[in-house]
Amino acid sequence: MISTNRTLSASSQSPRSPSSQPPYxxxxxxxxxxxxxxxxxxxSYRVITKTNFPEYQGPEKIVIRRYSDFVWLxxxxxxxxxxxxxxxxxxxxxxxxxxxxxxxxxxxxxALDIFVNRIASHHALQQSEDLRxxxxxDEETMERLRAHETGIFKKPSDLMQIFKDVQSKVxxxxxxxxxxVEESDPEYEKLKHYIFELExxxxxxxxxxxxxxxxxxxxxxxxxxxxxxxxxLGACEGNSLGKAFSELGAKSETLSVKLQKxxxxxxxxxxxPLKDYVRAVQSIKATITERANAFRRQCELTxxxxxxEINLNKLSLIRSDKVGEAEMEYxxxxxxxxxxxxxxxxxxxxxxxxxxxxxxxxxxxxGIAFNEFAxxxxxxxxxIADAWRSLLPKLEACxxx
Amino acid sequence: MMGSENEGFEEAHLYASxxxxxxLVLDDPLNNNDNDNNSNNNNNNNNNxxxxxxxxxxxxxRSAMSSLSDTHHPLSSPILATSAESDPLLxxxxxxxxxxxxAPESSYIEPPAYSDxxxxxxxxxxxxxxxxxxxxxxxxxxxxxxSRSPSSSSSSTSSEYLKITVSNPQKEQENSNSIVxxxxxxxxxxxxxxxxxxxxxxxxxxxxxxxxxVVTLSDRLxxxxxxxxxxxxxxxxxxxxxxMQKQEFVEQRRVALExxxxxLAAHPMIRRSDELKVFLQVQGKLxxxxxxxxxxxxxxxxxxxxxxxxxxxxxxxxxxxVQPAKGGRDLLRLFKELKQSMANDWMGSRPAxxxxxxxxxxxxxRVNDLELQLSNASQQAEALVKAQQDMxxxxxxxxxxxIKLTKFENEEAVFNSQRVRAADMKxxxxxxxxxxxxxxxxxxxxxKHLDMLHEYLGLMLAVHNAFTDRSSALLTVQTLLxxxxxxxxxxxxxxxxxxxxxxGDKSRVRKIDELKDTIRVTEDAKNVAIREYERVKENxxxxxxxxxxxxxxxxxxxLKGFVLNQVxxxxxxxxxxxxxxxxxxGYEKESS
Numbered sequence: 002m003i004s005t006n007r008t009l010s011a012s013s014q015s016p017r018s019p020s021s022q023p024p025y026x027x028x029x030x031x032x033x034x035x036x037x038x039x040x041x042x043x044x045s046y047r048v049i050t051k052t053n054f055p056e057y058q059g060p061e062k063i064v065i066r067r068y069s070d071f072v073w074l075x076x077x078x079x080x081x082x083x084x085x086x087x088x089x090x091x092x093x094x095x096x097x098x099x100x101x102x103x104x105x106x107x108x109x110x111x112a113l114d115i116f117v118n119r120i121a122s123h124h125a126l127q128q129s130e131d132l133r134x135x136x137x138x139d140e141e142t143m144e145r146l147r148a149h150e151t152g153i154f155k156k157p158s159d160l161m162q163i164f165k166d167v168q169s170k171v172x173x174x175x176x177x178x179x180x181x182v183e184e185s186d187p188e189y190e191k192l193k194h195y196i197f198e199l200e201x202x203x204x205x206x207x208x209x210x211x212x213x214x215x216x217x218x219x220x221x222x223x224x225x226x227x228x229x230x231x232x233x234l235g236a237c238e239g240n241s242l243g244k245a246f247s248e249l250g251a252k253s254e255t256l257s258v259k260l261q262k263x264x265x266x267x268x269x270x271x272x273x274p275l276k277d278y279v280r281a282v283q284s285i286k287a288t289i290t291e292r293a294n295a296f297r298r299q300c301e302l303t304x305x306x307x308x309x310e311i312n313l314n315k316l317s318l319i320r321s322d323k324v325g326e327a328e329m330e331y332x333x334x335x336x337x338x339x340x341x342x343x344x345x346x347x348x349x350x351x352x353x354x355x356x357x358x359x360x361x362x363x364x365x366x367x368g369i370a371f372n373e374f375a376x377x378x379x380x381x382x383x384x385i386a387d388a389w390r391s392l393l394p395k396l397e398a399c400x401x402x
Numbered sequence: 403m404m405g406s407e408n409e410g411f412e413e414a415h416l417y418a419s420x421x422x423x424x425x426l427v428l429d430d431p432l433n434n435n436d437n438d439n440n441s442n443n444n445n446n447n448n449n450n451x452x453x454x455x456x457x458x459x460x461x462x463x464r465s466a467m468s469s470l471s472d473t474h475h476p477l478s479s480p481i482l483a484t485s486a487e488s489d490p491l492l493x494x495x496x497x498x499x500x501x502x503x504x505a506p507e508s509s510y511i512e513p514p515a516y517s518d519x520x521x522x523x524x525x526x527x528x529x530x531x532x533x534x535x536x537x538x539x540x541x542x543x544x545x546x547x548x549s550r551s552p553s554s555s556s557s558s559t560s561s562e563y564l565k566i567t568v569s570n571p572q573k574e575q576e577n578s579n580s581i582v583x584x585x586x587x588x589x590x591x592x593x594x595x596x597x598x599x600x601x602x603x604x605x606x607x608x609x610x611x612x613x614x615x616v617v618t619l620s621d622r623l624x625x626x627x628x629x630x631x632x633x634x635x636x637x638x639x640x641x642x643x644x645x646m647q648k649q650e651f652v653e654q655r656r657v658a659l660e661x662x663x664x665x666l667a668a669h670p671m672i673r674r675s676d677e678l679k680v681f682l683q684v685q686g687k688l689x690x691x692x693x694x695x696x697x698x699x700x701x702x703x704x705x706x707x708x709x710x711x712x713x714x715x716x717x718x719x720x721x722x723x724v725q726p727a728k729g730g731r732d733l734l735r736l737f738k739e740l741k742q743s744m745a746n747d748w749m750g751s752r753p754a755x756x757x758x759x760x761x762x763x764x765x766x767x768r769v770n771d772l773e774l775q776l777s778n779a780s781q782q783a784e785a786l787v788k789a790q791q792d793m794x795x796x797x798x799x800x801x802x803x804x805i806k807l808t809k810f811e812n813e814e815a816v817f818n819s820q821r822v823r824a825a826d827m828k829x830x831x832x833x834x835x836x837x838x839x840x841x842x843x844x845x846x847x848x849x850k851h852l853d854m855l856h857e858y859l860g861l862m863l864a865v866h867n868a869f870t871d872r873s874s875a876l877l878t879v880q881t882l883l884x885x886x887x888x889x890x891x892x893x894x895x896x897x898x899x900x901x902x903x904x905x906g907d908k909s910r911v912r913k914i915d916e917l918k919d920t921i922r923v924t925e926d927a928k929n930v931a932i933r934e935y936e937r938v939k940e941n942x943x944x945x946x947x948x949x950x951x952x953x954x955x956x957x958x959x960x961l962k963g964f965v966l967n968q969v970x971x972x973x974x975x976x977x978x979x980x981x982x983x984x985x986x987x988g989y990e991k992e993s994s
Binding site: 191192195198199202203205206208209210212213216217219220222223224226227229230231233234236237238241242245246249356357360361363364365367368369371372374375376378379382383385386389390392393396397399400 | 768771772774775776778779781782783785786788789790792793796797799800803804806807810814816817819820822823826827829830833837953954955957958961962964965966968969972973975976979980981982983986987988989990
């Protein structure tokens with residue numbers, strides 16, 4: 002919940018009203034509730050918005066949203082704000098039986114909360130109308146929009162775009178241009194390579210982080226089992242040795258609990274951030290694809306314009322009556338081309354800006370994650386040392402009796 | 403053994419990355435200069451060199467230490483004592499070389515820093531060699547005091563030692579006249595002994611023995627020392643010898659033999675036995691009677707049986723009475739005892755002498771219960787060790803993944819934020835790898851401590867055998883008593899019948915005389931049997947006492963060692979992460 006440096010519009014705000022505070026927009030995703038039955042069961046979340054942005058209705062608004070609503074928001078933003086790294090969403094599905102486990106729900110809730118807040122604190126994205134809709138529209142409206150978007154039949158313009166893409170791919174092949182046109186900027190090449198490699202490295206780190214969570218759980222379990230067995234042995238031995246065993250067993254069981262706790266902490270504060278990092282990189286990859294598309298489009302249009310220009314000149318030379326039409330087409334295309342170029346250039350510019358922020362943000366995020374990890378591990382180790390150490394005087398007493 | 407196969411792979415894997423790490427980590431010494439573990443390879447000198455340890459944890463060590471010395475038992479020698487005169491029951495001998503007079507007190511707490519040894523597979527002798535510490539309790543050597551290697555003995559004067567090593571397996575050929583061409587090959591091992599016990603005529607000697615000799619030794623000991631808890635010998639394992647690689651099998655056997663001989667040497671009565679002496683010293687062929695196989699025995703017994711049934715040589719010679727019927731050649735005796743045991747069990751006839759010792763029966767119950775719990779605990783201990791192992795491995799892999807990331811970010815860095823992140827990652831990765839190593843060390847030690855559970859579990863077999871000795875001795879007594887009583891009643895009947903005949907009955911009188919002879923001999927045998935039974939009972943009793951005593955001491959030592967180990971390594975690991983937390987503490991404040 003970082004407040005923006007957006008200037009207030011001069012609306013009817015008295016000097017003493019809350020909006021003389023710096024502008025803020027903060028969102029929380031809370032209170033997951035399971036709704037529906039059987040296969041169609043799903044989780045709904047309360048989304049609470051607190052803001053003093055003038056475009057928003059009132060200082061606080063609460064709506065109910067489900068996962069697919071968030072997906073809708075993400076898709077809309079991705080469409081509209083090409084070049085910006087849209088914050089990533091947690092993964093769609095999980096193994097069926099895991100889908101409603103408390104842990105999974107909590108992880109997802111946390112991730113969704115982070116998702117919305119990142120959007121709310123991004124200087125461009127926070128102005129999005131779709132965001133406003135998401136945060137404020139009633140449930141029916143949301144449902145309509147959601148169904149519309151994720152339906153098989155997308156908007157007509159999307160359909161057109163798909164056709165065009167296919168068309169251009171086909172014509173490329175037909176014209177012998179099998180390889181799609183790509184930028185030749187070496188720095189950009191380097192960046193692409195970096196992003197792709199980074200994803201691999203991060204995925205591996207995340208994999209081991211997840212395993213580490215499991216190991217904590219396993220060690221906890223085995224400490225518990227060991228403790229029980231040792232206690233039984235103590236009961237069998239009797240006298241001071243038996244006591245020693247019992248105490249050891251009890252300590253072991255105590256430590257088992259600590260380990261399970263730490264496993265959870267690790268999952269939420271280290272593994273999740275790493276996964277989040279991976280998703281963020283994947284989001285960048287999506288932007289890279291968008292940039293490539295924009296670049297191709299620009300190139301195609303440039304090509305097409307050249308042809309059209311030649312054609313136009315030819316026609317005007319022979320004073321054809323088709324000149325008018327051709328000129329209109331030519332101008333249309335020119336506008337389109339300029340638009341495409343603008344889009345491409347804005348993507349490039351935005352990407353560069355975003356990259357700086359991305360790297361900084363990630364350094365911060367990882368720093369926090371490392372700090373959490375280290376503190377958790379130190380805490381755990383200290384707990385273990387303390388627990389075992391407290392046994393020593395008792396053991397010493399046993400051996401002297 | 404536990405993890406030794408994996409160890410090699412792990413080691414290679416880690417070595418590869420260690421090079422990577424060393425390329426990255428220039429000024430931050432990841433390895434051997436590090437303060438906490440590596441400078442202290444020998445247990446002797448780490449007291450002051452520990453000053454580089456984070457003060458907080460060191461004081462924790464010290465406080466643990468002082469709490470130990472405060473509650474020192476007045477009778478026990480001070481913890482520092484290293485003279486072998488100290489009663490090993492009271493002063494914990496773990497972690498130290500008993501013969502080293504200089505081990506300062508902190509070595510008791512400080513888990514041995516095997517950092518140089520980490521990447522070597524922790525098979526027994528390597529470790530002790532590298533460390534130069536002839537620790538009696540380590541690795542393949544590790545047997546409880548009860549069944550322990552001989553740095554100290556439990557009851558006899560502790561300045562005696564009997565150290566046995568098994569080495570140098572070699573193939574030899576049997577010069578047999580067998581039909582199988584090429585002759586039989588077998589493996590011999592060099593059995594080297596070092597001792598200062600005067601009964602052995604010498605202080606260092608060696609002989610070559612094959613496994614069959616060990617079987618012979620074991621069988622002879624079982625015969626001579628009925629009632630004692632004799633350590634069980636290694637299995638013959640015919641199947642394994644075919645399945646395993648020859649080399650692996652031989653090595654496994656060598657380790658097992660060494661363990662076995664050392665346990666024998668640790669047993670206060672067996673170490674003085676002639677059988678063991680002869681086995682260890684006499685060159686050439688082992689001069690102990692070999693055990694005949696079951697088939698031959700049965701054959702011999704079958705030959706004798708007709709004579710026995712005809713009334714000849716039915717009596718038990720005294721020397722046979724002291725052995726159980728089962729392993730012998732006297733089939734008739736076997737049948738008689740079988741009949742007796744069936745009469746005991748099924749016909750409700752209470753034999754003249756029964757196992758009356760309630761205390762013994764209670765103890766037997768306890769032993770059975772103990773075995774059950776030991777088995778359970780031993781299993782869980784193995785699972786615990788595996789979990790610790792896995793934890794260390796995964797932590798190491800995580801560290802490596804971040805090492806790679808660090809390298810990657812550094813190479814590709816365009817922004818300063820990337821370099822900062824790379825530095826953070828390096829700190830994290832270094833810590834993770836360090837912690838991973840600590841987990842492995844912790845685990846190696848844990849294995850050694852908890853191995854005591856396995857050891858005592860293994861001993862249960864010996865206990866059962868000793869109890870069986872007792873019941874078979876009892877059965878012999880019962881059988882002889884029954885026989886005696888039936889002979890006597892036969893004699894009575896004959897006398898009664900013959901007294902009715904006027905002038906005497908020459909044939910009957912003769913029979914009565916013969917019977918009376920038999921009765922006398924049987925009476926003698928019975929007395930021998932009773933004495934033997936009492937002897938076995940006494941052996942059982944004294945061994946049970948020894949078992950309880952030594953087990954208590956051994957287990958307490960195990961617990962202490964285990965706990966200290968955990969404390970030590972937990973502190974080390976905590977330090978590692980405290981450092982990282984410190985280094986990244988800036989982020990903590992920023993985010994809130």
